Amino acid sequence: MGRYIGGRVVSMVITFLIIASLTFFLMKLLPGTPFNNQEKLSDAQIVQLNEKYGLNDPVAVQYFTYMTNLFKGDLGVSFQQDGRQVSTIIGERIGPSAYLGFQSLVVGTILGLVLGIVAALRHNSIWDYGTMVVAVLGISIPSFVIAGLMQYWFGVKWQLLPVAYWDGFAYTIMPTIAIASIVVATIARFMRTEMLEVLGQDYIVTAKAKGLSSTAVVIRHTIRNASIPIITIMGPLVVGLMTGTLVIERIFVIPGLGEKFVNSILTNDFPIIMGTTLFFSFLFILVILLVDILYGIVDPRIRLAGGKE
Amino acid sequence: MERILDVNDLHVSFDTFAGEVKAVRGVNFHLNKGETLAIVGESGSGKSVTSKAVMRLIPDPPGRIKQGEIKFGDRDLSKLSEKEMQKIRGSEISMIFQDPMTSLNPTMTVGKQIMEGLIKHQNMNKSEAKERAIELLKLVGIPDAEGRVTQYPHQFSGGMRQRVVIAIALACNPRVLIADEPTTALDVTIQAQILELLKDLQEKMGTSIIFITHDLGVVANIADRVAVMYAGKIVETGTVDEIFYNPQHPYTWGLLGSMPSLEATEEDLIAIPGSPPDLLDPPKGDAFAPRNPYAMKIDTEMEPPLFKVSDTHYAATWLLHEKAPKVEPPAAIKKRLRGMAPDEPIIATKDGERNV
Ligand SMILES: Nc1ncnc2c1ncn2[C@@H]1O[C@H](COP(=O)(O)OP(=O)(O)O)[C@@H](O)[C@H]1O
Ligand SMILES: [Mg+2]
Numbered sequence: 001m002g003r004y005i006g007g008r009v010v011s012m013v014i015t016f017l018i019i020a021s022l023t024f025f026l027m028k029l030l031p032g033t034p035f036n037n038q039e040k041l042s043d044a045q046i047v048q049l050n051e052k053y054g055l056n057d058p059v060a061v062q063y064f065t066y067m068t069n070l071f072k073g074d075l076g077v078s079f080q081q082d083g084r085q086v087s088t089i090i091g092e093r094i095g096p097s098a099y100l101g102f103q104s105l106v107v108g109t110i111l112g113l114v115l116g117i118v119a120a121l122r123h124n125s126i127w128d129y130g131t132m133v134v135a136v137l138g139i140s141i142p143s144f145v146i147a148g149l150m151q152y153w154f155g156v157k158w159q160l161l162p163v164a165y166w167d168g169f170a171y172t173i174m175p176t177i178a179i180a181s182i183v184v185a186t187i188a189r190f191m192r193t194e195m196l197e198v199l200g201q202d203y204i205v206t207a208k209a210k211g212l213s214s215t216a217v218v219i220r221h222t223i224r225n226a227s228i229p230i231i232t233i234m235g236p237l238v239v240g241l242m243t244g245t246l247v248i249e250r251i252f253v254i255p256g257l258g259e260k261f262v263n264s265i266l267t268n269d270f271p272i273i274m275g276t277t278l279f280f281s282f283l284f285i286l287v288i289l290l291v292d293i294l295y296g297i298v299d300p301r302i303r304l305a306g307g308k309e
Numbered sequence: 310m311e312r313i314l315d316v317n318d319l320h321v322s323f324d325t326f327a328g329e330v331k332a333v334r335g336v337n338f339h340l341n342k343g344e345t346l347a348i349v350g351e352s353g354s355g356k357s358v359t360s361k362a363v364m365r366l367i368p369d370p371p372g373r374i375k376q377g378e379i380k381f382g383d384r385d386l387s388k389l390s391e392k393e394m395q396k397i398r399g400s401e402i403s404m405i406f407q408d409p410m411t412s413l414n415p416t417m418t419v420g421k422q423i424m425e426g427l428i429k430h431q432n433m434n435k436s437e438a439k440e441r442a443i444e445l446l447k448l449v450g451i452p453d454a455e456g457r458v459t460q461y462p463h464q465f466s467g468g469m470r471q472r473v474v475i476a477i478a479l480a481c482n483p484r485v486l487i488a489d490e491p492t493t494a495l496d497v498t499i500q501a502q503i504l505e506l507l508k509d510l511q512e513k514m515g516t517s518i519i520f521i522t523h524d525l526g527v528v529a530n531i532a533d534r535v536a537v538m539y540a541g542k543i544v545e546t547g548t549v550d551e552i553f554y555n556p557q558h559p560y561t562w563g564l565l566g567s568m569p570s571l572e573a574t575e576e577d578l579i580a581i582p583g584s585p586p587d588l589l590d591p592p593k594g595d596a597f598a599p600r601n602p603y604a605m606k607i608d609t610e611m612e613p614p615l616f617k618v619s620d621t622h623y624a625a626t627w628l629l630h631e632k633a634p635k636v637e638p639p640a641a642i643k644k645r646l647r648g649m650a651p652d653e654p655i656i657a658t659k660d661g662e663r664n665v
Contacts, residue, residue: 202411208366209406210426210477211399214391220425225416300416300461 005293012285019281020070020274024063027270034079034268053079066274075278076271080264086275090257096166097256101245104176105238108183113230115184116191117223123196131188138185143244147178147251164253175252179244183237190233194226201225228298235291239284312380313517314340314363314485319377319387321355321362324370330588332358334541336377337615340485345511345518347528347549349564350538353585356521359538360487362387363519364404365394381485400430403478407490409470413462419446419473420458426480445476448513450506468499472506479510486511487519492527504531525568529553534621537561540586540596547622557616557624559601562638579639595627603628603636 034053041049050056054065069076075086119131154174155163162171198204199222207221246258253259257276264272296302321333333355340346348356361367362374365386379386381402386394398404406412414422423445424438433441439458446454449472462470471491478486488507492500508531511518520531528535528549535552537545537560545558556562563581583600586592592599598608607627616629628636637643 202406202408203414205366206406206412206422206474206477207414207425209364209398209404211395211397211429212425213395216425216429221414221417225414228416298416301463 004296008289008292012289015285016278016281020067020278021063023274023277023281024066025059027273028059030265030268030270032268034270070278075275078269078272080267080269080272086271089260089272090275090279093255093257093260095256096254097245097249097258100172100175100179100249100254100256101238101241103172104179104183104245105241107176108180108241109187109234111180112184112187113191113227115188117195117226119188119192120195120199120226121218128192131192135185135189135192138181139189141181143178143182144247144251146181147174147248150174150177151251164251166252166254166256171252171254175248175254178248178251179241182244183241186233186237187230190230191226194229195222198222198226228295231291231295231298235288238287242280242283310344311342312339313342313382314519315378315380316359316363317378317380319359319362319379320375321358321367321372322375323372325589328589331591332372332541332588333362334588334591336538336541336543338536338543338546340517340519341534342517343511343515344533345520345531347520347522347532347535348538348543349522349525349528349535351564351581351585352523353588354538355541355588356523356538357489358541360404360489360519360521363487364398364402365389365391366398366404396430399426399478399483400481401483402485402487403481403483404487404489405471405474405478405491408494409467409474410494412474413470415462418459418461419465423458423473423477423480426477430481441480442476445480446473448479448510449473449476451476467495468502471495471499471503475503475506475510479514479516482514482516484517485519486516487521489521490523491520493522493524500527507531525564537564540591541588542596542625544597544626545624547618547624551619551622555618555622556638557618557622557629558597558626559603559628560597561624563600566639595625605633 034055047056054062057065066076075090077083077085078089081089115131115134119128122128150161151163151174154161161174165171204217204221207217212220245256246261248254249256249258250262257279260272261276261280263269264276316336316338319333319336320331323330323332336355336359338346338348348359350356358367358372363379363386365374367374374387377387381397386397389397413419420439420442423442424433424435427433427438427441428435431438443454443458446457451457451469451472457465462473465473475491491507492503495503504527507518507520510516518531520528522528532549534548535546536543537552537558539560545552545556545561547555552561553565556565560581563579566579567581581600582602586596586599592609594610595601595604595608595613598604601608605627611627613625613627613630615623615625617623618629627633
């Protein structure tokens, strides 16, 4: 297991470096310059600014400088905000994003599991069909459409919830629903399939033949085994959720990292783009690693196979 | 002899999109205390459905017990509530299944899987149950039981897993053990070991066993009585000797004839022609008639009743009717019958048969 994790960490670092390099060069292809009040600047001033931020150097030199700084843990300074540290800006913005992401993940996962379990246990009933309709809708309607519809009905029409901004729990409800919808739908569908699969297994009959109550069979043998494979989709799901927040934060004007990220692209604020991209990539890679390790811990077949080598 | 289980006129059907599959169509058999009854028949003849019906483990829907009674002591299992059945399953009647590779939960230690039943039925606490689980593992012949009890099924070989399954089934000392093809998925040497183990345990614990198999070969080895099943019915029943020495039903002849054995040569093996009937729409009359070279006109019109051959031997074939022509089993089968007779020395019979 230790060697397995070690290998995974090395490949993680390599992946991260590749992402850092790719982002750097892709960003260089963005049209325009990073200075938003360009028309007010004289040519001399632009030259001076370019000089200051090292934008006149050959790309190779800029790349080298960037990567060395990155190794030192220095993400650079923002072009837009008077040269404030990118890491400081990320730090300020991470709060709402993390809160929203976490809340959506927890709510979405629990709701998805419950729906999936109920659908499978009441297979081919109205519960089953109802759940699957919800799931298909959740997967096929983009979260920003759900967000917009909610803003119109709950926010504007019925005035039940605040339309936007970030000022307390009520403000988190609609964005959470918008982001969690895909989580609920994906997990409900997956869990239902896994449950039905497990319910058809021979060892379920063995468990019943022992005289266990239906509840014991469902909880100890069915749900437990059906939820193990869920861990495998959690990685991609969390990644999807993080990208989902980018858009949703902008729609609800939430001062999170996603909103900052989208703005930085529109204004060519290179260091912010780089910084947040790398930050997201790092999270993605970390989540995927954690999921793999977790899967190994939960499933004895993998845990022990890994332990023996 | 005390009857521990008495199944009367059992009918089980499955409601499918294509219609009602009549998997079990009026089965009668009983199990005496301490004996082993083998239920034999081709695949699809309704053996598993019958045994699951006794355990009330038929998935409903689509399955249901349509009629009949399953007398267990003074209770009729077919009428009990699910709660009452849960008390019986695993404690008074247990079951082991065909495939040890799939019949254990892969994410639970074998110890826990044995303990579950003990905790449920014998009110043991965890440590008592664990101790008993180790004892049981020893009883079924698993070496290093103390170390093995915390291992997972994938760490055991097929034969060892089947031993674990047997330990689970016998944990609470059930009065009846239903073994549904417990050796079919295992290779021959392991098969013999598991059969030996079952016989041994039966002696120690006094369990009555229903042993289900499609392989008559193992029957001679383990059973006291045999019930031959075809298309959802018992077509012949008798003691092992009666079934092997004096079979009456052409289907039993067919099973005996298609049974590979050490002394049978290739040309002696005769497969039963044709295939079992469609249970969605079972034929009128004797369901075996289309495959029966001795079929008479009446076979296609009326179902044969069970004719009595002896007090313990019955067969459902019109050939036993007093007006039926006398028919002998095919020569090749007769020859083999002697060869496989359980308690006769093989060499002596071979010579004897050659002269006939
Ligand atoms: N769940 C089910 N749905 C429909 N038909 C079934 C089901 N289970 C068993 N059957 C039918 O019942 C018949 C007997 O099956 P089974 O008892 O498993 O045979 P076997 O003698 O090989 O154990 C078969 O024709 C099978 O198709
Ligand atoms: Mg079967």
